[in-house]
Amino acid sequence: MSREAGEIEQTYHIPTVAAAGSNVVSFGIGPNVAYNTGMPIRYVGVPFPFSGQPRSVLKGYIEGKDTVSGRPMMQAIVDALTAPLTTDERLSGPAPDAPAAEPRILVASSEDDLQRLFREKGWTDYNPVILPTQERVAAMLRGTHHKPDEIVKSAAGTFGSRRPFTVEKVATLAVMAGAKPEYLPIILALASRVPYQDSTTSIAQMIVVNGPIRTKIGMNSGLGALGPDNEANSVIGRAMTLIHKVIQGYQEGITGFASLSNPLRYDNLCIAENEESLPDGWLPLHVQMGYKPTDSVVTIFTGWNFINSTGWVEQHYAPQFLMRDYMSSLSGMSATLLMDPSVVDLLHGVQGFQTKAMLGDWLSQNVEKTAESYWGNSIVSSMLAPLGRQGLEPYASWLKLPDKAMIKPFANARNIRTVVVGGKTASVWFATDFMPDRGTLIDAWS
Amino acid sequence: MATLLRSAVLNPEGYRTVRPAGDGGNGKSHSFSSLAPRLDSIEGKTVYLIDTGFGGSGKFLDQLQAWFAERMPSVKTVRRRKTGNIFRDDTKDLWVEVKERGQAAILGVVG
Structure with a gap:
């Protein structure tokens, strides 16, 4: 989504806002900017869960708050399409130099300090690790x-x-x-x-x-x-x-x-x-x-x-x-x-x-299994139904089947x-x- | 009592380089490109609501479209579904359509 939103903005010059869960938003405004594009995309954050939720819940999200800014969701969406670009968003031309490498050696006085650091950084599965001397x-x-x-x-x-x-x-x-x-x-x-x-x-x-x-x-x-x-x-x-x-x-x-x-x-x-x-x-x-x-x-x-x-x-x-x-x-x-x-x-x-x-x-x-059960799996429907809509068999034929038909x-x-x-x-x-x-x-x- | 270190410990996350330029260390140059200029207002504009195909995104955009119809009726909304795989950047034709017929886009929802 980040890459596609960026493409719409930067190649087609269309003001765009991406609505996403916190995982995509945190990537989009964090690592994606730091390591990939260098250019922030405008997001609004939609609360989890949204997959499989009834319309009333989704309506509540729209009438609720954007999880990124904390402001009303629809105000945040309209602002994302209308608020003037910031200095960072207007950057163009050669990218700046990369910063210096992060330190190769950790600074700590004791093994206990380092084990604590590894836990705090999430560099562990929370079983003890062997310190990499x-x-x-x-x-x-x-x-x-x-x-x-x-x-x-x-x-x-x-x-x-x-x-x-x-x-x-x-x-x-x-x-x-x-x-x-x-x-x-x-x-x-x-x-x-x-x-x-x-x-x-x-x-x-x-x-x-x-x-x-x-x-x-x-x-x-x-x-x-x-x-x-x-x-x-x-x-x-x-x-x-x-x-x-x-x-x-x-x-x-x-x-x-x-x-x-x-x-x-x-x-x-x-x-x-x-x-x-x-x-x-x-x-x-x-x-x-x-x-x-x-x-x-x-x-x-x-x-x-x-x-x-x-x-x-x-x-x-x-x-x-x-x-x-x-x-x-x-x-x-x-x-x-x-x-x-x-x-x-x-x-x-x-x-x-x-x-x-x-x-x-x-x-x-x-x-x-029944066609209903097959398409009732969200991974199948999101990955394979688009192929069926493009005419690829057998998915195109399976999309046309009645619910109880066996496939x-x-x-x-x-x-x-x-x-x-x-x-x-x-x-x-x-x-x-x-x-x-x-x-x-x-x-x-x- | 803390155990004293007798040897330097390597940083598992101390990557060789971190490049906000985004070239990933492959030596190629990278240029920034500004975001699109913003609209003065979306009143009277055509806004494309683009369904990524992720679970719940269609229903979310339904509610978004209903909100515009009720609260900002001068905004024309156009519903489209991303034509390719939700996990791939394989849609181009739709962006051309949005460029030709619309003034803004809302992508949703993934998670």
């Missing part, structure tokens, strides 16, 4: 051949604000999370993928590691892999949380307003795929994505839902049937099944699914993925709606 960071940097001052990425911050950060910054966060130097290439690969998606909804990320590095650094892809029982899984996942908070600048209530947030954000469901358990024909995730089996790859998934199979597979009800049932409650945009190797044995050996893709095809044809929301079977993980003590699985990025080569950061 110069010696510890130097030792961490031995985990990569990249130079400490190399820029990992520039476009980093929440909602796309730009803050260049270096390999040393990522190593600093790796120390704080408790990482070993051999974890650093994965953590750098994760950092190279910021920004991670945020939302006022309960969005979360999942990390899946494939390839030789899994065993080299001792990641757990077997018994208890999703639990807090493995150092590498736990610490790498935590490092991503710190990258999100410190590098991306996500501060709840300041740059982010996730109403419930998501407990997966403590360690981002960091797992490795149990490639050794895969039967013939079932390819590891990274090979399905086009990487070589010998590549080490980290894939970041983003999603909301995480449905537990609860118990083991019953003999009279094949696993794909219960997966179908549970998946009908997902949005339909994407699905990733996390399944124990014992479930794979049943699907492959008993049910005849010779590949992951065959299972995806079957689910694509058999998961159904196959996973019409594209490629949107259904499987990651095999677990210790073979129970035939259990999770159905999630997590969707992957394109994967990142870890070896490039070693």
Whole structure:
């Protein structure tokens, strides 16, 4: 919204005011000006929540106060379109020089002071962090051949604000999370993928590691892999949380307003795929994505839902049937099944699914939900309905269906993925709606 | 009793540079461009109410449009929905229309 409002103002010369929640406003008048545009946009602040609210509530917001200025909302809107530009708003021409770099070393007299500072700054998940002393960071940097001052990425911050950060910054966060130097290439690969998606909804990320590095650094892809029982899984996942908070600048209530947030954000469901358990024909995730089996790859998934199979597979009800049932409650945009190797044995050996893709095809044809339920999901309606209105199928046809008509929301079977993980003590699985990025080569950061 | 530090501690947020110019450290120059001149008044003007597609934005703009109709009836409001994805800067055609037929725009609502 900030960029589009800016474009309307600066390219088309149309006076504009953007109405937004506090998260967008705080970004728009803060980091977006500081790191992106240098030019403030005129905002009015609309109270939360506004999604799904009745008209009476929204009318109350319009008759109430602008959360930015505290003045009546409509007066603030009219003023935003009519009040003369300030000196800052009239600036044009070359941008001023960047200010000096922020201090590299923190000034404090004791560890207690620093731990307090880290908490106050929000540089922590509020579990204790390892203080990143110069010696510890130097030792961490031995985990990569990249130079400490190399820029990992520039476009980093929440909602796309730009803050260049270096390999040393990522190593600093790796120390704080408790990482070993051999974890650093994965953590750098994760950092190279910021920004991670945020939302006022309960969005979360999942990390899946494939390839030789899994065993080299001792990641757990077997018994208890999703639990807090493995150092590498736990610490790498935590490092991503710190990258999100410190590098991306996500501060709840300041740059982010996730109403419930998501407990997966403590360690981002960091797992490795149990490639050794895969039967013939079932390819590891990274090979399905086009990487070589010998590549080490980290894939970041983003999603909301995480449905537990609860118990083991019953003999009279094949696993794909219960997966179908549970998946009908997902949005339909994407699905990733996390399944124990014992479930794979049943699907492959008993049910005849010779590949992951065959299972995806079957689910694509058999998961159904009503059009009403499909479009009743706000993420689906906001992301996919515009495509349907532009004529893109199948959304264009689905928009025309009566409410109770049944659709196959996973019409594209490629949107259904499987990651095999677990210790073979129970035939259990999770159905999630997590969707992957394109994967990142870890070896490039070693 | 506080534990004394024996080693310097690095600042995790001490970015190499912070550039209000907005070039993100990529070395390219960046220029500011002024906001659009403001209107003397919106009375009698055409104001575009642009729905971003975010949940609740359409209903919010409904109420905004009703307010103008009741309290500032000389203002002509035109409702449009952003033509592209709500999370992408992919709308251009609409801005051309607003430029040709309107005098001001209100974007809403995202959060």
